[in-house]
Amino acid sequence: MSVFSNSSFDDHERVLFCSDAATGLRAIIAIHSTVLGPAAGGCRQWAYASEEAGIYDVLRLSRGMSYKNAMAGLRFGGGKAVIFKTPDFKPSEALYERFGEFVDSLQGEYVTAEDVGMSVAVMEMIARRTKYVSGLPQRAGHAGGDPSPKTAFGIFKGIEAAVAFKLQKSSLQGLSVAVQGVGNVGYYLCRYLAEAGANLRVADIDEDRVQRAVDEFAAVPVALDEILYQDVDVVAPCALGAILSEQTIPKIRSSIIAGGANNQLETDADGRRLLDAGILYAPDYVINGGGIINVASEFYGGEDDEEVMRRVAAIGPRLSGIFQEAASSGRPTNEIADSQARRIIGEAGTA
Numbered sequence: 145m146s147v148f149s150n151s152s153f154d155d156h157e158r159v160l161f162c163s164d165a166a167t168g169l170r171a172i173i174a175i176h177s178t179v180l181g182p183a184a185g186g187c188r189q190w191a192y193a194s195e196e197a198g199i200y201d202v203l204r205l206s207r208g209m210s211y212k213n214a215m216a217g218l219r220f221g222g223g224k225a226v227i228f229k230t231p232d233f234k235p236s237e238a239l240y241e242r243f244g245e246f247v248d249s250l251q252g253e254y255v256t257a258e259d260v261g262m263s264v265a266v267m268e269m270i271a272r273r274t275k276y277v278s279g280l281p282q283r284a285g286h287a288g289g290d291p292s293p294k295t296a297f298g299i300f301k302g303i304e305a306a307v308a309f310k311l312q313k314s315s316l317q318g319l320s321v322a323v324q325g326v327g328n329v330g331y332y333l334c335r336y337l338a339e340a341g342a343n344l345r346v347a348d349i350d351e352d353r354v355q356r357a358v359d360e361f362a363a364v365p366v367a368l369d370e371i372l373y374q375d376v377d378v379v380a381p382c383a384l385g386a387i388l389s390e391q392t393i394p395k396i397r398s399s400i401i402a403g404g405a406n407n408q409l410e411t412d413a414d415g416r417r418l419l420d421a422g423i424l425y426a427p428d429y430v431i432n433g434g435g436i437i438n439v440a441s442e443f444y445g446g447e448d449d450e451e452v453m454r455r456v457a458a459i460g461p462r463l464s465g466i467f468q469e470a471a472s473s474g475r476p477t478n479e480i481a482d483s484q485a486r487r488i489i490g491e492a493g494t495a
């Protein structure tokens with residue numbers, strides 16, 4: 145098991161392995177950068193195939209958070225945590241409190257929040273042991289709560305920007321969108337899309353969640369292994385990462401990929417593959433920044449929900465700028481976003 149030679153290690157500042165025999169907690173907190181502020185990023189609870197897979201994921205996700213926070217203009221660096229759902233994993237209040245103690249031991253260098261497999265209720269348990277946690281229940285008039293609806297709103301604005309750029313259409317009315325994963329983010333995204341008059345196709349490993357989208361949004365259910373390859377206007381990946389690869393890209397029929405999942409590209413080279421295939425790709429950490437904008441407003445305080453929505457809506461024009469720069473330079477959108485993010489972090493680092 146390696147960290148320093150792991151392909152997703154990117155000079156991370158600190159990686160904390162958290163183990164507690166009494167509760168069965170096994171977790172990793174990765175801090176990629178604190179140049180712009182405390183390393184902020186959600187905690188993912190997942191049944192990883194191996195410890196290596198979890199390390200790879202947390203390193204990659206935390207770097208993505210540095211870039212995401214920089215691009216969203218936040219006073220946050222990048223970090224992420226994973227909790228391993230081992231075969232004998234038993235979620236308990238004591239386990240999440242123990243995780244909170246590990247977060248607290250970093251004395252504010254890392255701020256946690258929800259990611260896949262987590263909930264507001266779990267964040268409240270973590271908050272019993274640390275103040276470095278966001279995504280807590282919303283207080284009236286303040287930003288806060290489950291970040292997923294804000295994430296979904298930002299993705300919706302990003303899809304509008306991508307459709308305007310690629311298809312020269314100012315409305316989503318009558319367009320078709322295939323949504324992979326209708327969990328927290330995918331569900332709210334479907335709601336925005338349905339309200340805008342889009343026709344939906346959905347897939348999820350959880351059949352109840354598929355049924356909810358069918359019932360509420362008249363979505364058409366699609367087989368898990370076919371959702372990415374639908375003949376639709378937009379594919380919106382909202383499940384897990386590494387779904388855009390040398391194997392999958394040649395089979396994609398949509399001309400736009402714009403969704404909320406983190407780390408959609410299996411490798412950076414897949415951005416070039418998408419460009420060569422004529423597919424417009426909305427860089428994941430730019431389009432899905434709505435949740436962390438909400439988290440930042442909650443953590444630093446002082447902004448109401450309306451102001452947060454205004455800042456999340458700016459994701460649309462931000463993406464349009466990336467699309468334009470990519471088109472005029474002939475470079476893939478992921479490279480444009482990476483260089484913009486590195487420039488922001490680099491300038492702050494030397495300031």
Ligand code: NAD
Nearest residue numbers: 260261291292295325327328329348349383404405406435
């Ligand atoms: P979630 O766990 O609520 O939803 C994910 C859904 O994907 C689940 O319903 C799951 O059953 C489904 N899924 C898993 N594998 C699948 C597969 N192979 N095919 C189809 N469906 C599959 O998580 P979420 O909070 O909605 O996050 C979704 C994605 O968005 C993740 O990649 C997450 O990192 C990213 N993201 C989330 C937020 C947020 O605010 N929650 C913010 C930014 C990015």
